[in-house]
Amino acid sequence: MNYALILAGGQGERMGKNSVPKQFIDFFGKPLLVYSLETAEKNEYIDAACVVAPIEWQEKIQGWCNKYGLTKLKFYADSGKDRQQSVHNGLKKIKAQRDDNVIIMTAVCPFVSQKTINEHFLKMNNYNACITVVKATDAITFSNDGLHANRTLQKSKMFVQQGPQTYKYNIIKTAHEQYDSSVYKTEVNEDSELVLNMGIEVAMVMGDRFCLKVTYPEDIAIVESLKRLFDAKENKNKDKDGSDNQ
Numbered sequence: 001m002n003y004a005l006i007l008a009g010g011q012g013e014r015m016g017k018n019s020v021p022k023q024f025i026d027f028f029g030k031p032l033l034v035y036s037l038e039t040a041e042k043n044e045y046i047d048a049a050c051v052v053a054p055i056e057w058q059e060k061i062q063g064w065c066n067k068y069g070l071t072k073l074k075f076y077a078d079s080g081k082d083r084q085q086s087v088h089n090g091l092k093k094i095k096a097q098r099d100d101n102v103i104i105m106t107a108v109c110p111f112v113s114q115k116t117i118n119e120h121f122l123k124m125n126n127y128n129a130c131i132t133v134v135k136a137t138d139a140i141t142f143s144n145d146g147l148h149a150n151r152t153l154q155k156s157k158m159f160v161q162q163g164p165q166t167y168k169y170n171i172i173k174t175a176h177e178q179y180d181s182s183v184y185k186t187e188v189n190e191d192s193e194l195v196l197n198m199g200i201e202v203a204m205v206m207g208d209r210f211c212l213k214v215t216y217p218e219d220i221a222i223v224e225s226l227k228r229l230f231d232a233k234e235n236k237n238k239d240k241d242g243s244d245n246q
């Protein structure tokens with residue numbers, strides 16, 4: 001079985017004083033979350049989905065699924081205080097077996113291509129973990145204190161991580177359990193950190209520039225301008241493949 005874990009628990013502080021969290025704002029007539037649900041619904045590999053969201057939003061989310069004919073959403077989990085806890089909550093809710101695949105998506109990336117998701121599941125035939133990346137186009141500087149540069153990294157060897165990311169259920173579940181039981185905790189930004197710390201090899205799938213994360217108010221204008229181009233690209237790939245999934 002292949003499960004999609006869709007994170008919709010952020011409060012969106014960086015979006016300013018909106019009436020609703022960013023993952024639920026209207027985007028071309030639909031809540032932003034619905035685009036991720038539709039992406040999972042269309043994909044031939046994904047069998048079931050779990051949304052991790054505040055409990056007070058879960059009934060409304062189910063209403064959206066009914067409205068838009070989305071049938072793969074089978075599980076809900078309550079969002080945690082941070083991303084790591086939200087992912088762990090979702091992992092505990094789904095009825096997965098140890099070798100099932102879990103693809104982790106976010107409700108604030110509306111333009112994840114079917115091609116990218118398909119490549120993830122193909123990679124999972126040979127790996128236990130897989131992330132999406134794009135090549136860095138600018139130099140990256142590392143700073144310990146945020147005030148002084150400590151090191152500038154070669155952009156030719158740097159990649160920017162995007163969503164989604166996919167793991168064998170037992171691998172990602174163990175990674176989160178080990179983190180939770182550790183007395184030495186640092187902030188976790190991506191699940192790949194936990195998996196790499198276990199010594200697990202993580203494969204990379206090349207993503208694309210459409211997979212932008214809505215973080216700041218100006219990001220809405222950017223993704224709005226890209227929607228027509230993204231839809232055209234997906235339709236072209238679908239026509240070329242003769243299916244809905246490429």
